[in-house]
Amino acid sequence: MNFSIRDLKGIGPRKEALFARLHLATVSDLLQYFPRDYEDRSHIWPIGQAPCGTGKSLVLCGTVASVQEMRPRRGLSLLKVRVSDGTGAVELVWFNQAFKKRQLRVGMTLTAFGKLEWAYGRRQMNGPDTEEGRAEGEGFVPLYGLTDGLRQQDIRKAVRQALDLAREHLDILPGWDGCRQSPFATMPTLEAYEQIHFPDSMEKREQARRQLAFEELFDMQLGLLLRRRHEGKRQGLKCSPNGKLLKTFYEHLPFTLTKGQTQAFLDIQADMESEVPMQRLVQGDVGSGKTVVAALALAKIVENGYQGALMAPTGILAAQHYDEFCRLFQGLDVRIALLTGRTTAKERKQLLADLADGRIDILIGTHALIQDDVAFRCLGLVVTDEQHRFGVRQRSALEQKGKEPHALFMTATPIPRTLTLSLYGDLDVSSIREMPPGRKRVKTYAVGEALRRRVYVFMDKLMAQGQQCYVVCPLVEASETVDLQAATELYEQLRTQVFTKRPCGLVHGRMAGKEKEAVMEAFQKGDIQLLVATSVIEVGVNVPNATVMFIDGAERFGLAQLHQLRGRVGRGDQQAYCILMAKGGSDETRQRLKWMEQIHDGFTLAEKDLLLRGSGQLFGYMQHGLPDLKAADILSDVPILAAARDAARQWWLDHEDTAQAEAPLKRRFGQTFAGLLNN
Structure with missing residues (x-):
């Protein structure tokens, strides 16, 4: 049995459409929409006594004294809300979230949760989560991902109703009896869902998450076994030994x-x-x-x-x-x-x-x-x-x-x-794993903007010897909000001011297919010596004479993408170079570029890339048709994954009739996964 989200009180057509934006159509979907964070509301700080700059989130509560919206420049809006409680005042600030203004009014009581900083001579919270009224003594309160028009209270209310419904109809819970015999199954499934949404403690929450992660991975592994069973029933074309x-x-x-x-x-x-x-x-x-x-x-x-x-x-x-x-x-x-x-x-x-x-x-x-x-x-x-x-x-x-x-x-x-x-x-x-013998390693260097002129001189020297170069940047056209070198702008600059004696070309994803292919063909033939491009050349171009891959704005690319781009050069006999130019960036960016300089093996880089990117959207990223994980994290849950695979295989061996597994799998993963099992 599965209930529509419309079966919950307070959800009519308008809110149903808002929940649909979050891909929540059923009560089962809602139960698997896990909080992204939690507020510890066991203690509300007096605003004047709350510590600033600790890096930890805390709860403040007071009366809204003013609501002010500002637009300092095109494409940027600031919403500033002043809240006071008699001991002091705090300024709540949101960027480009003007819709929140409709939810706030002078005189209302507001609870805010976030990191408190001291800025411009006043206490300030940037982008806090807020709720009308005084929310004290609630323990750990879930925070969910939102969409415009949907509030935290709306989702919490719906989830509480979903849990009440699950107590009456246990079969709406994702998961089933087949996957509950495990060291990770340490509490009833219903309790696990209650504790992951409204935990008594963070220890209870993690215990619940690990159990639900096991159930999720068990179902995924069993689904893949069902797929293999389907494949195994097919009669294929048996080939003879090599002739x-x-x-x-x-x-x-x-x-x-x-x-x-x-x-x-x-x-x-x-x-x-x-x-x-x-x-x-x-x-x-x-x-x-x-x-x-x-x-x-x-x-x-x-x-x-x-x-x-x-x-x-x-x-x-x-x-x-x-x-x-x-x-x-x-x-x-x-x-x-x-x-x-x-x-x-x-x-x-x-x-x-x-x-x-x-x-x-x-x-x-x-x-x-x-x-x-x-x-x-x-x-x-x-x-x-x-x-x-x-x-x-x-x-x-x-x-x-x-x-x-x-x-x-x-x-x-x-x-x-x-x-x-x-x-x-x-x-x-x-x-x-290994490369053909004789292929030279592409020398990779991460550099700053100060070395741009030297990079251009180096590229011109190689082109004077008849070699070819790529210049890759992340955007097609200049943007007012992002300070990055755009392909069209950079192409004109290089063609008219820097490499005036070299035939240049431009290719990007917005070009028509035939136009794009004509430019690439000219580059392959050597008619174009310098190719300015977006990452459309990431896959499928083989130009042995190309020896330089210059990536402008390298901080905007992921490790896997940078490695793919680097693979476009070094396909001939000459030494090739990959130059990564970054304009500042976070510690993560610096680590990514350092790995690119040091590591040339794609499998090792893929491991590093996963560490940085996380695995939440991994299945969607691979376009494999499998769903994104909700409770499990492949990186940190490898032991759970191994246990889930073993348990799924054992269940498979113990049950001749596997049809009973299909309904729970469809309930958890939906029709997309069901179609994958049977295509």
Whole structure:
């Protein structure tokens, strides 16, 4: 049973719409909307005696003496509210939250929770949480993420009603009896929900969180096991052991495979020779040689009389793969074709006819591959490159063009070791850790604005020798509110004032696809020597002559993105450089840039990136279709994750009928996850 949020008192159509902004549609959703913080309201300080600058949040209460809204400049509003209680006064300040003015009036009693500072000769709280009335003696009060028009009181009232409803109907609680036999299950589930929303103490709150984290991770792991069961029931295309084509392909390779490449293909080979359709992810740094592994897999499927397809996120990357495959398969009887948005109507018509008749063995392309009129005679293997750039449905659409084909996914965004089984529990994972021999490490330097002129001189010197350079910045156009170098502005400056003798180009995400591809093609050919860009060049550009990656405003990029950008250079024989220019930044920013200077392994950087970013939005970030975690944190809850995986596997072994698990999983994760289980 599940109740709509409209079943709660005080929630009509208007408030229902406000809760919907927070993705809260049911009582179950509301129970899983955990507080982001808590107010310790066991003690309210007299304003005149409250300590300033301690860094700790505290509670003040008084009467609103004045409400003042100011607009010092365009795009910035200040709301200042003066509150006093007879012992002193405090100024409450909010930036760009003018809507709060409607909730405040002179003479009302107001409780405020936040960090108290001494500023401009007065006590001040910036961005405090507030509530009308005097809220004393309530212990720990939850603070939830809000949206305009919704107050803390609204959510607290709704959550209290949801908990009352759960006492009468325990089956609306996420989780179920299957996951409650664990060292982490130390209190009844209902009590755990009560304690995480309205805790008696922080110790009780953590005890509740750990239990709910276990239940959540148990359900996630069991859901992935259900997915694997679904995959295991499918009858796949069982390939024969390697034959003449693969033997000849190996002999024609102009290099020796690395240990990682060899192991990855052995994994793929075993998968393709079984009756269950392969579902494997190959992850490795930019330049680690994933393309050759994909080519080996496609050669194997062709050798067995089937067709193969490789889908890439951009036309440029698809064309690069096509050129590389033509070289790799040169002299072999393998017919390769390219299908992108730039394929002419006449060429496309002939290509589709050849594909349907089986005259094309390997088709490489973009999203164009999943269009309705693209029909294969016998598709046996689907390869998706940079798989995180595609949604679950797009990847599935290509697989559906064959009858239970094998599926291989590739990514140059390494996933930390501790997360692969959580993110890709429904996939087998192969990792290519080492780089091909002879590839030089990209020298990386973090510098300040004072060295800009020296950087330009260095770049010009290299371009005078015929080399090419990237300049990347985070914005397309200048912004009034953010002091960052915009791509369009910087392009004009470099083209007209700095590198006047060098052919320059500009590419960014707002350009039309064909225009963008034309610029990138000119850069690949060497017609453009300096390319100014936003991070659209992060994936899929292979220009061996490019030796400098200059990132202006590096403090605005995450570790994974910086590493991806760095991977765009150093693809040839010459020494390459990555220069990170940052304008100040936090301690976290300085740490991130220091790691970039010191660490060149993408897997290690991925671990560091996770430490900085946290794992709350990890699943959404990976576009894998899995839900975001609510109670669990993959970083700090690794022991809980391990226990949850073991418990889910044991439950799986003990229960022949797993259908009873599907309803609780749908209740926790919703229809999106249910669809993922059965697609």
